[in-house]
Amino acid sequence: MLDTGATASWISQAVVNRFELKSIGKKPVVVATEVRQRSAFIFRLGLMGDDEPKNTLPIVFAETQGFKIDQASGFDVLLGMDVLSETDFTMLRNGKWSLSFG
Numbered sequence: 001m002l003d004t005g006a007t008a009s010w011i012s013q014a015v016v017n018r019f020e021l022k023s024i025g026k027k028p029v030v031v032a033t034e035v036r037q038r039s040a041f042i043f044r045l046g047l048m049g050d051d052e053p054k055n056t057l058p059i060v061f062a063e064t065q066g067f068k069i070d071q072a073s074g075f076d077v078l079l080g081m082d083v084l085s086e087t088d089f090t091m092l093r094n095g096k097w098s099l100s101f102g
Contacts, residue, residue, distance in 0.1 A: 006080030
């Protein structure tokens with residue numbers, strides 16, 4: 001999921017379990033109108049393009065400090081502006097969108 005209103009990226013418990021990520025402790029994060037303490041993690045994100053994936057290398061972002069999302073419903077990763085700001089994000093009125101790199 002892409003969230004241009006989120007300053008940080010978030011991952012689900014399923015991602016934490018799958019990659020055996022270890023928390024670096026609880027960190028303060030602003031959620032809507034309040035500050036909460038959430039489990040923080042250091043991780044790297046990689047994205048594959050959809051043009052001939054067999055011939056394409058993934059785009060891998062620098063280490064990101066993100067948080068574990070408690071109520072992920074239908075998604076395991078929420079990309080916030082910490083990652084999106086490294087891309088050119090375009091969204092059209094018809095709902096189609098794209099991320100460009102480089």
